[in-house]
Each structure stands twice: as C-alpha cells, then as structure tokens.
Amino acid sequence: AQSVTQLGSHVSVSEGALVLLRCNYSSSVPPYLFWYVQYPNQGLQLLLKYTSAATLVKGINGFEAEFKKSETSFHLTKPSAHMSDAAEYFCAVSVQSDMRFGAGTRLTVKP
Amino acid sequence: KAGVTQTPRYLIKTRGQQVTLSCSPISGHRSVSWYQQTPGQGLQFLFEYFSETQRNKGNFPGRFSGRQFSNSRSEMNVSTLELGDSALYLCASSSNPTTGEAETQYFGPGTRLLVL
Numbered sequence: 001a002q003s004v005t006q007l008g009s010h011v012s013v014s015e016g017a018l019v020l021l022r023c024n025y026s027s028s029v030p031p032y033l034f035w036y037v038q039y040p041n042q043g044l045q046l047l048l049k050y051t052s053a054a055t056l057v058k059g060i061n062g063f064e065a066e067f068k069k070s071e072t073s074f075h076l077t078k079p080s081a082h083m084s085d086a087a088e089y090f091c092a093v094s095v096q097s098d099m100r101f102g103a104g105t106r107l108t109v110k111p
Numbered sequence: 112k113a114g115v116t117q118t119p120r121y122l123i124k125t126r127g128q129q130v131t132l133s134c135s136p137i138s139g140h141r142s143v144s145w146y147q148q149t150p151g152q153g154l155q156f157l158f159e160y161f162s163e164t165q166r167n168k169g170n171f172p173g174r175f176s177g178r179q180f181s182n183s184r185s186e187m188n189v190s191t192l193e194l195g196d197s198a199l200y201l202c203a204s205s206s207n208p209t210t211g212e213a214e215t216q217y218f219g220p221g222t223r224l225l226v227l
Contacts, residue, residue: 043115043219046215049215098159099216100156101146102153103153
C-alpha cells in the first residue's frame, strides 16, 4: 500500500522567511499527491494537489509544491512566511480512493 | 455551494456506550470517507462509501461501522466505546468516483468525541 513520510514534526521559521515542509511518498503506481492544512479545531483544507498534469503545482495562500519522481518527493514551499501560516500541514497520497496521510508537520511562525 | 457538514460537533460518552455520527457531503458528491484523528496515531482511514456501498476499509475493529444513504449522507457508528476511541472524527466527500482519477477530498469540521 502507498505511504507518506513527512520529515520533521515541527518546523519553526521567522516571518518573511522561506517555508519548506518535506514529504516523501511510496507508491507502486503513479500516485496522486496532496497537501492539506489544518488550523486548530478545524477540519482539513486542501492547499494543492498533484495529478500528473504538471510537476510544479501552485496552491492557495502562496504555497507551491514540486513533484520529483526520481526523489519520490513532494515538498511544500512558500517564499515568505506569514503569521497566519502557523498551522499543521499534512501530506497525503491517494491511489484509487484510498488516501493515506503523513504524520503532519506543525509550522510555527515567529515574529 | 455548502461544504461538508458534520453533526454533532462535540460529544461526550461513557465507556460501553455507542455513538452515531453524521456527515452530509457536498451536494453532488457521491463518495464519503471517514477518518479518525488522534495525537498519538495521527489521521487514520476508517472507511469509504460510494453509492451506498463500502468501497474501502481501514484497519479498525468491527465496533466501527458505517453506512451511506441514497442521498449520499453517511453515518458512522461506534459500539461499546473505549477510552481510546476519544478522537476527532473527520468526514470527507469527493465527487469523482472514477478509478484512477484524482479524487480531491473536501473535509468537514469534524466531530470531537470524548469517552469518559
């Protein structure tokens, strides 16, 4: 079955700094990949998704992710962090409606 | 378009009781998935329903069950509650049922269950 590993359970950046959240996947078939964000006491909100159309995927709130098949990675980036970006981020892989999530990365943004 | 709604939002039960949670998907969505989220185990897939049929099932005991109605609304039931069932239960709906195509899941706010 497919799986996802998120490197780093906690990431802390300064406001205005680059955000980089790492995600590696494992799948025996071409996967569909997603990044979700979860704010406290809320459900998950889709940031972006990779569906094989383009390797660089742009999402909401200035986030983007690049699919690298050779590295089995789908890292999430944002050039300049805002205080409002503080949340938990989940990478997920889906194969035929079976979606598996990573353990999550909690992003802290320091003023 | 209204989002995914879940009721109730909060629930307190005692060990041994049973509980039923409800999820109304986005209008037109036919697939509903359920997840359990806990600090220790993270997000774990419970099951997925499509057109009133369970299409996928995660690794949970038989105390966890679900169903989907003809209007795509779904319920999940947990019988004989245990302390470890305390969690946030998330429901997600998706529109594209075709095997092999990306199915973007849209999540509800969750039901927070506390078992005492």
